[in-house]
Amino acid sequence: MLIHKLQDEINKCAKCGKCRSICPVFIETGNESMVARGRISLAEALRNGEIFHTELLRDYLLSCKKCLRCSSICPSGVDYDRIIQTMLDDSANHLGIWLIPRLIFRLFLTRRWLFNLLLKTARIFQSLVPLKRHGTMRHLPFMLMGGRWIPPLAKKPVLKNHRNTKKIKDSKMKVGFYVGCLINYVYTDIADAVIEVLNHLGVEVVVPPGQLCCGIPARSLGDVKTARRLAEINVEVFEKANVDFIVNACATCGRTLKRDYPHILGNRALKFTDKIYDISEFIEKYFSYETKRLDTKITYHDPCHLYWGQNISKQPRDILKRSSTFREMETPERCCGGGGVFNLLHYDLSTKIGEYKANAINKSGADIVATGCPGCRLQIEDLLAAKSSPAKCTHTIQVLRDAMLQHSLVKKCL
Ligand code: SF4
Ligand code: SF4
Known part of the structure; x- marks a missing residue:
């Protein structure tokens, strides 16, 4: 052992x-x-x-x-x-690993075309179910997760939609975007915002189509073989892309790429992990800009894998304070109860843990809660829908995009 x-x-x-x-x-x-x-x-x-x-x-x-x-x-x-x-x-x-997750990990996660086909089929089934709650959430029928409400799958995944790099005149750097599964298939609006903001700051963004799942679901169930295979492919794909930095907008993927890959692949992964940045960390480290504040009250939820996992909490707040009327909620670093495998296996417990978060958001009086992880967004949207809360959940980078495209002045880059 x-x-x-x-x-x-x-x-x-x-x-x-x-x-x-x-x-x-x-x-x-x-x-x-x-x-x-x-x-x-x-x-x-x-x-x-x-x-x-x-x-x-x-x-x-x-x-x-x-x-x-x-x-x-x-x-x-x-x-x-x-x-x-x-x-x-x-x-x-x-x-051994349970049959269904083993099939998903070994057949689908390592073969993008098959994973696309699976989710395309799921989307067709999902579209047959009428819209419920706030007009945005649908139950995914075959998941059989009683009471769980999730957003619709995207018409076109990010990796198909952003195949062509937008050429930026006098671009100062080339950045690779690691997308992650939830953003690729569900929250494509987060990817659009990442690319728009970086392009606006004069950065050329490449989205390598060969990238795969970061491997965290497989790793969470002890499927070391699949986790290693996925890590190897992702490192190889981004090495070939020859980029200066690699950004991501998912706290869990980001932590996996930064911290788990060196454990899985050893020194081979170090050149890759050195380039990894969370999008808020990257923007606050390399750019100086001014934006007009949006006329919206915004609060922020710290994803565990950003706050505890990557020590990132100031950067998203700095972005939000510059872009909106910011209101801190009570204990913003308290867990929302989300989290891939845990959430699927312990939905009731996950909802109980999230109760505090939903109340804290409502008490803050904010119109929008921003966060840095699509997994937290999924959980928070579910919590808010269950309470019929008028507050909406979004990603920090989407707030910046909205503020920036209204009015911004890029003062310095790198
Ligand atoms: S906090 Fe105390 S009990 Fe918990 S792991 Fe650390 S030493 Fe052990
Ligand atoms: S769920 Fe509890 S035991 Fe597990 S990592 Fe979080 S604090 Fe530690």
């Missing part, structure tokens, strides 16, 4: 229980097997041969949102993320 290699990391845990005070899942469930301390005790028991991998244990592992909040508070500096990932990998080795 791989967990034997983490003996020192496991031993670091002082069992102080501080992680219990902030873990969104533990706060809702009060279950010790659903918090970092409890899972580390389970890792110890596995290491000592006192317990074995079972479906029940896998349930406890998959009830972790991997939000990284506990690592930020842990006084012993335990690398919990590494421990939980290793336990998930061991679990997949012992129990």
Whole structure:
């Protein structure tokens, strides 16, 4: 078992229980097997041969949102993320990967044309279901996720729609855009905004069509083989694109590319990861510009994988403060309850965790809540729709695009 290699990391845990005070899942469930301390005790028991991998244990592992909040508070500096990932990998080795996700990962995620076909078919089925709530949300029928409301799939994925690079006169740099699945197939409006803002700032944007899923869903279920294959293809595709930087607008994809790829591919990934930037981080680091403020009250939700995972919180706020009337909500860094695999498997729990967020947004009095992750946007739109809230959710870069195209002055670039 791989967990034997983490003996020192496991031993670091002082069992102080501080992680219990902030873990969104533990706060809702009060279950010790659903918090970092409890899972580390389970890792110890596995290491000592006192317990074995079972479906029940896998349930406890998959009830972790991997939000990284506990690592930020842990006084012993335990690398919990590494421990939980290793336990998930061991679990997949012992129990195998469930059939449907295994088929999706191995057949569809690694073959773009087949994935496109799958989602095109899903879109046809989805279009047969009438629009509900706010006129924007539809239930995706074959997902069989009772009560879950999601937005329509896009007519044309970003990777088909943005094949041709817009030539920018006297462009100062060439930037590759890593799109990610949710933006590619659902929130194409975020991609449009990324490209429009960068073009407006004098940047040539390339969207390599060969890029694939970052691999996080496969990694979350311990499918190391698929996660490695996807990482290899993405690194290769962007190496060939020969770009100066690579931007993304998804907190989870961004963290995976920056932090997981070196673990998966070793030093081979370093040249690639050095170029990765979240879009707000990139704009605030390399550009100076002025925009007219939109006449809109906007608040901001910190995605866990930006705030805890990449230490990015000031940059999006600076953008929003320049572009709108900004209002901070209560504890904006508190988790919204979203998150790929966790959300699919624990929808009720995810909604309970999100209750605080939905109330905080409504209390802020903002018309719009901006965020830096399409996964958070999906969750927040669902939470707001359930409360019939008039507030809308968008991405930070869309706010900047709207403000910038009204009136902006680019003062300096690089
Ligand atoms: S906060 Fe850190 S040291 Fe304390 S119980 Fe949790 S993981 Fe262990
Ligand atoms: S990563 Fe998040 S959900 Fe998982 S144990 Fe830590 S705080 Fe809880």
